[in-house]
Amino acid sequence: MISFTGVTKVYPKGVSALTDVTLKIKKGDFVFLVGPSGAGKSTFVRLLLREERPTEGRIVVDGVDTAQLRPVDIPFFRRKIGMVFQDFRLLPERTVAENVAFALRVLEVPRREILRRVPQVLHLVGLSHKSRAKPAELSGGEQQRVAVARALVNNPPILLADEPTGNLDPETSWEIMSLLSEINQRGTTVVVATHAREIVDRMRRRVIALENGRVVRDEEKGAYGCEA
């Protein structure tokens, strides 16, 4: 589903963010991407979204070599990856249902289809009863669920979460991770970049650890590790 081959990213000022990263994430995998700040997690995410190009190496996502993408193809490429952020990124003046529907409206999905899919995905994240609420009326955990619903509503093969629990208390964080795990069980490939050591240790999933731009560890049923 995702493969990095010898990927190196050097920023114009000469800072090298990733060095010779080679990894494979298979369809249906659940992967934690861990490492201290500045280890290269953000660069990894940006390369995956094709917000940036690697200086060297090859990135293939769902059969698409990102180097071959023309600028007009990028929006269509992005539709393969549902994205969740630490700061939720919801539209404050729209309701929960509108926020989720927005993702479909900008993709020109027919209205009937939107009306069918939005309640489905809100049900999946357990927010059916809040569909008319505005984000400000929700707790942090609920807002993140809305963000997850928005990321999933277009059925992307990959869900990419960048510090999804960074703004949440441990209890809520755990709920969000369970939700992501449930989504993974339904067949979506899930990649979570995170600092949440306890959760990573408890979930016993594949862990890829980055440090100074290199993959220092990649183990099935791994833990966060002691050094960070």
Next chain:
Amino acid sequence: MKLSTWEFYISEAVRSLVRNRLMTVASVSTVALSLLILGVFLLGAVNLNHIAGTLEQQVEVSAYIDEELEEEAVAEIVAMVKALPGVREATFVSKEEALERLKEQFGERQDLLAGLEENNPLRDALEIRTISPEDVTPVVAELKEIPGVAKVSFKEEIIQRLFALTRAIRIAGLAIVLLLVAATVFLISNTIRLTVFARRREIGIMKLVGATDWFIRWPFLLEGIAMGFLGSLPAIALVVRFYVWLTTNVYAALPFVPLLSPTEVLRQLNLLLLGLGLLVGGLGSAISVRRFLRV
């Protein structure tokens, strides 16, 4: 493009126009003011052009005829002149007729001319109109070659001044138009820039979920075009009222000033103002979308 997509664009544009209503009002007013000035100016320009054209057609060349000539010789000269290329009309005016005209011009004070009948100082002349003002110079040259033509005079100076005036108006007009258009485009692009800024969150999400660049741009372009449209309406209304008022008064007070009638000019002018409003709005937002959206 689907209908629901256009609904989305329009609702986004309206949402944004309402949200930044102060800037919207400012931009729409600027468009209206610029187009109004432009409209009034264009009306002035087309009318001056029209007046200049009318006057140009009235320009005539006078050929004075040798006093000793017999009537047959005079008739021969008239025929020759009429046959010259570029001549539209040639009329023989005897010195008696010329004196009568002079008397008419003097009106009440024609006693000043008393006694001139016996010793008329005026000369028989041919009054010639050319087909176009450019024909004047060659016709004058030809006339001078005809034996029996004693003197040729024409209003060269007036022609030259008219030409110069028309040219100056056109150049000044172009400069003013460009300035106004630039100012309007600038203001609209500034408003759209604020809009882009106000909506950066939505734009970010749209990019994230894979909206195409054009999908993101359209609402902004529509917003600019809408501002141009809204501005052109009051401008057109005011220009129409102004010109109807002006022509009514001028026709009544100064009937000899050949202003174009409202029906002759206003339809085209209104279409031009409307088109320019839309263009300026679209252009202004296109600049901002290009520079600040970076989609």
